[in-house]
Amino acid sequence: MEKLQAIRGMNDILPEQSLTWQYLESIFQKVVAGYGYQEIRFPVLEQTQLFKRSIGEVTDIVEKEMYTFDDRNGDSLSLRPEGTAVCVRAADQHGLLYNQQQRLWYHGPMFRHERPQKGRYRQFHQFGVEAFGMAGPDIDAEIIELSKELWRQLGLTDYLTLEINNIGSAADRKTYAAALSAFLETRKESLDEDAIRRMHTNPMRVLDSKNPTVQQVLAGAPQLSAYVGEESHEHYQKLTSLLDVLGIAYKENGRLVRGLDYYNNCVFEWTTDILGAQSAVCGGGRYDGLVEQLGGKPTVAAGFAIGEERIVLMLDELNKVPAQALRPIDIYVVVSTQNLSAQGLELATEIRKSHPSLGVLCHCGGGKPASQMKRAFASGAQLAIILEETDSASTQLKLRMLDDSNRSEIIDVDQIGSKLEEFIVISR
RNA sequence: GUGACUGUAGCUCAGCUGGUAGAGCCCUGGACUGUGACUCCGGUGGUCGCGGGUUCGAACCCCGUCAGUCACCCCA
Numbered sequence: 001m002e003k004l005q006a007i008r009g010m011n012d013i014l015p016e017q018s019l020t021w022q023y024l025e026s027i028f029q030k031v032v033a034g035y036g037y038q039e040i041r042f043p044v045l046e047q048t049q050l051f052k053r054s055i056g057e058v059t060d061i062v063e064k065e066m067y068t069f070d071d072r073n074g075d076s077l078s079l080r081p082e083g084t085a086v087c088v089r090a091a092d093q094h095g096l097l098y099n100q101q102q103r104l105w106y107h108g109p110m111f112r113h114e115r116p117q118k119g120r121y122r123q124f125h126q127f128g129v130e131a132f133g134m135a136g137p138d139i140d141a142e143i144i145e146l147s148k149e150l151w152r153q154l155g156l157t158d159y160l161t162l163e164i165n166n167i168g169s170a171a172d173r174k175t176y177a178a179a180l181s182a183f184l185e186t187r188k189e190s191l192d193e194d195a196i197r198r199m200h201t202n203p204m205r206v207l208d209s210k211n212p213t214v215q216q217v218l219a220g221a222p223q224l225s226a227y228v229g230e231e232s233h234e235h236y237q238k239l240t241s242l243l244d245v246l247g248i249a250y251k252e253n254g255r256l257v258r259g260l261d262y263y264n265n266c267v268f269e270w271t272t273d274i275l276g277a278q279s280a281v282c283g284g285g286r287y288d289g290l291v292e293q294l295g296g297k298p299t300v301a302a303g304f305a306i307g308e309e310r311i312v313l314m315l316d317e318l319n320k321v322p323a324q325a326l327r328p329i330d331i332y333v334v335v336s337t338q339n340l341s342a343q344g345l346e347l348a349t350e351i352r353k354s355h356p357s358l359g360v361l362c363h364c365g366g367g368k369p370a371s372q373m374k375r376a377f378a379s380g381a382q383l384a385i386i387l388e389e390t391d392s393a394s395t396q397l398k399l400r401m402l403d404d405s406n407r408s409e410i411i412d413v414d415q416i417g418s419k420l421e422e423f424i425v426i427s428r
Numbered sequence: 429g430u431g432a433c434u435g436u437a438g439c440u441c442a443g444c445u446g447g448u449a450g451a452g453c454c455c456u457g458g459a460c461u462g463u464g465a466c467u468c469c470g471g472u473g474g475u476c477g478c479g480g481g482u483u484c485g486a487a488c489c490c491c492g493u494c495a496g497u498c499a500c501c502c503c504a
Binding site: 005008059060061064065081082110112114115116117118119120124125126127128194205208258259260269276277278280281282283304305306307308309310311334336368369370371372373374375376377378384386388398400402404 | 503
């Protein structure tokens with residue numbers, strides 16, 4: 001029988017790794033709750049039209065990266081390549097947006113058909129935040145500060161840089177793209193193949209070129225900032241002064257252009273240099289026109305999304321997950337003879353009841369005490385409780401620390417309640 | 429979608445210019461050990477990613493295919 005395997009670019013997260021994911025998600029949830037954001041959950045499958053109308057018909061995501069197929073009745077469906085569009089659809093469909101303010105968060109798998117590489121997979125996970133109905137730069141500052149707080153609690157602050165830019169309104173960008181395109185046309189002979197190809201399809205993408213010659217040409221190119229309207233300028237200025245007041249350092253990057261069409265005014269990105277080529281771990285900005293574009297009443301909005309895989313890679317690389325979070329269990333119960341298996345199960349249950357924060361694993365499946373001890377050490381538990389029979393056919397317990405100390409003590413069964421705390425720290 | 433490198437036991441890897449596979453770890457039985465760890469002896473486990481081709485003969489050469497890794501593109 002041929003073995004089946006996972007689809008390319010779709011990873012299994014095994015028990016060892018899942019502890020890191022749980023830790024990460026618990027910090028995320030704690031932080032957003034602290035800022036008053038509420039969770040929203042929505043489907044992984046939506047009408048293809050939703051993404052075409054939001055992300056943009058001519059973007060890479062829609063043109064070549066979506067998992068799109070026909071439903072049994074012929075409707076075109078797509079696996080969600082990102083969360084913002086779906087969040088808007090869901091919130092608007094249920095009347096959460098009109099004349100209201102909402103602070104929402106979500107997380108879950110997204111799908112893009114790209115060649116996998118470090119930090120980028122076909123099924124990947126995003127954690128995102130979306131705020132609706134607040135026009136001012138204050139909410140922009142809030143979500144940026146929220147993201148910074150995530151990094152602080154995860155211990156990643158020193159490894160991340162905030163980049164921001166003002167990309168103006170959709171109309172501003174259209175005018176600018178035309179001007180840029182015209183400029184590039186005059187320097188065509190100095191451009192590489194790539195730049196020439198994008199010159200007309202998506203001229204702003206040429207700004208990202210890593211070719212030094214092209215970059216030289218760009219030095220004399222028109223600047224987006226010159227095409228940004230007065231209103232956007234004012235918004236951006238207020239935002240930067242808010243960031244200053246909040247003590248959030250940022251780098252202005254005039255070439256930061258998001259790949260999704262719906263953004264406007266301020267956009268931002270958190271980047272790191274420890275992940276190789278995939279340096280962006282969080283990206284977001286304002287998208288004031290999106291709700292209306294999707295058929296809702298005009299509603300201003302801002303949000304960001306974080307790539308969870310990339311954060312997990314950082315946490316692993318930098319060893320930032322506390323040992324406590326990586327410990328699958330606290331206590332391993334060893335049953336020295338099969339006669340004691342019922343007592344072992346009872347004891348484990350009792351400890352779970354009296355100390356709900358502890359993970360207690362009771363050895364099952366038989367085996368010599370020696371091999372049970374071996375598993376106890378391998379389990380990552382702090383303490384082994386060994387049930388053994390005495391000469392008088394009663395049972396005694398041996399507590400043994402599962403570290404190099406070899407510390408151990410023999411006690412009566414009814415002493416366990418008080419003795420436990422002498423051996424391990426029990427958090428509430 | 430493009431490119432480079434890789435694909436041998438559960439894991440990490442050897443395998444010289446082609447002659448039908450090996451080690452360590454893990455697991456397991458035993459010796460020793462004041463119930464894991466060190467040492468010693470034994471054991472389980474692979475149609476060498478898959479499919480073709482060249483050859484008397486291929487893990488090793490050729491072609492294709494699938495998968496992994498990294499990079500490009502783009503993005504989180």
